[in-house]
Amino acid sequence: MDRIRRNERMTAMMKLLSGTPNRIFTLNSFCELFGTAKSTMSEDVDLLQQVSKAFDLGEVETVTGAAGGVRYRPTVSREKARVTIGDLCEKLSGTERVLPGGFLYYSDILSTPEIVNRMGEIIATEYYDTQPDFVLTMETKGIPVAFATANALGVPLVIARHSSRVYEGSAVNINYVSGSGSIETMSLSRRAVKENQQALIVDDFLKGGGTAGGMVELMREFNVKVVGMAFVMATATPEKKRISGEKALMTLEVTNDETPVAVVRPAEWLR
Amino acid sequence: MDRIRRNERMTAMMKLLSGTPNRIFTLNSFCELFGTAKSTMSEDVDLLQQVSKAFDLGEVETVTGAAGGVRYRPTVSREKARVTIGDLCEKLSGTERVLPGGFLYYSDILSTPEIVNRMGEIIATEYYDTQPDFVLTMETKGIPVAFATANALGVPLVIARHSSRVYEGSAVNINYVSGSGSIETMSLSRRAVKENQQALIVDDFLKGGGTAGGMVELMREFNVKVVGMAFVMATATPEKKRISGEKALMTLEVTNDETPVAVVRPAEWLR
Incomplete structure (x- = not known):
């Protein structure tokens, strides 16, 4: 040339x-x-x-x-973030995506690269200053958006599992109380994380905060500081979560009508 | 301006x-x-x-x-792919990453964005011509590389689960025989896939091919054609897998020495 x-x-x-x-x-x-x-x-x-x-x-x-x-x-201006999340809320609201039990189907959204990458960039924009060494998520649905966030931050992703696996080597297990009140296990390979690192927690869904609280406790076991917590969707109720200081992108309410309607809105900081 | x-x-x-x-x-x-x-x-x-x-x-x-x-x-030339995978093999070979039972620890590799994105691009390069409508993986470890492949192909990722979840809506479940010989379940939401689409299967590990075979069968239930199968790592033995036509990036052998050694090599098409 x-x-x-x-x-x-x-x-x-x-x-x-x-x-x-x-x-x-x-x-x-x-x-x-x-x-x-x-x-x-x-x-x-x-x-x-x-x-x-x-x-x-x-x-x-x-x-x-x-x-x-x-x-x-790949920072996203607040203005652009508002448009992106606003469009997404419109797409998710209504009756079509409501499942029996008042759950919302949005697994497709959580694994469409174009949408997931934008969400990851919006989250990363909020946390560059906190300088996390890695992003932590709990399997399974939040993995793509946690990966996209890690990619934007230029740090590795660490995935906690429901049980320890032979191919992960020795692991630290903790028990935590899930949203439904049952006792669950969370497991992380000893090799995955180093002492005194900083973690950003990213997950798809926040209801009571049981799983997120478990991740915070897990990080304590590893002597890792949690510098932030971000979620794609948080339920409007219960208003009081077991964790605090978190940022969600959207909030979800499902009405009690005969035909339940999902009302998905941008989180307050994005309105 | x-x-x-x-x-x-x-x-x-x-x-x-x-x-x-x-x-x-x-x-x-x-x-x-x-x-x-x-x-x-x-x-x-x-x-x-x-x-x-x-x-x-x-x-x-x-x-x-x-x-x-x-x-x-983001196509990757064969020459560049050889260098990338060659470097990775060097990093994974040796005694340090061998776990009890002859397993290899490489979860860190499978969730480091820079490495995962390159692997996804190498896989996508091989399958652009087959025009998949989505990438299918089975939870958990293969999700990041499957997502990176989906991103490079510009198609959604679809994640099969071990059991059906209430927030996924009605699902199709199949049973399959895993590598260890036990009967396992694989579940996929009915909403995740449409009839007559084309799927590319991407996963982290191929041993006997039980899980991969399960994914092929699952796609049959949805009337979806599997246009390709790609894996990050395939074990050298058993040589005969339950599936055929797959492409792996690397092959793994662990020696039977007192201190077992992992021998990781680029797959034949990348040598």
Whole structure:
């Protein structure tokens, strides 16, 4: 390839940066890749920042210091988050998705990549500052959105299980009281987490907070600090959960009518 | 913003296209976004194709016809796939990750976004031509890589469960014989899948093929055609699996030494 032009460099950089969110790339690595001077690269990065801002495509940031360089974060503006979640609420509200027992069917939403990635980015935007070392979820339904959040944050996902598995090695088990009042077990491989790390809890559904409380307790066993808790959906009742400080994207109420109606609304901070 | 320059347009397009893989964007939508003529946009797209090729960043493709436009596929060249999987094999081989019973610990690998996304892209590259409507996996460990594959293919993920759940609505249950010889249940919500769709099965581990066979049978119940099967890891023995036509990324052998050693190698098609 001949001399590489600015539009080529910028396009390739945007792809590389946004393909590995929140990872710092040194300016030198780009200089080597493109055979350009550092001053030229700095100009390219300035332009990347401007484009990202102009088209609301997340943030390109320069990080100074010894471990400095450039990174991309798929941050979502509050305005854009409101639209995304508002649309989702409309889709989920009504009678069609209500199941016997007043449950809501939304497993399809929880595993459609386009929707899941946007939800993960909205959650990550709220928690970049808390600098979690990993995202923790409890199997099964929350795994895709927890993974998307971990991806946006550039950290690993850790999955707690209902029981310990032979292929996970030795594990820490705790018992917790679930929403329905029964005693359940939660298990996590000893190898999954290191002491003094920071965890962001992400799950699909929050009702009483039993499972979330279990995850908090599990992290205590590992000497890990929980820096935040985020949920896709929280029920309007009970209003008082067993945990506090959490953020949900949507709230759910199902009416007691003969034909029950689901009323799904953006959480208060997104209204 | 003033007149939008080519480098700005190309950067924004690359971000938008690669952020939603395999989705077709009409040229018109980009013309409107940037306020440019169609001829200019075509030139931009040509340049995007060249950059993607030059830096091995996947493929930008123009699709002709009524539903035509531009799409991005994060295809991975065979050469790059070999390096990625080769590195992974090196990381997994040895004595450290072997658990009692000859199992291999690699849950961390299966939920590190950077690694999982690359594996998903390598799998998707092999199956774009088969045009699956969704990716199917069985809970739990394979969910992240199945999700990453679904993301690269631009299709939903469908998760089969060990038992039917009240919040999934009515479900189809089948029984299958697991690798250990016990009878297990596999359950999938009726709402999750439509008749005559095409499924790509993705899972983390293949030993005898019991679970995979169960998924094939489950799809038969839904009148869905299985167009492919991909696994992160397949055991070297038994050589004969209950399914056929599958692709694995790596093969695993654990020696019978006093201190057992894991020998992880790229699958034959990746050597």
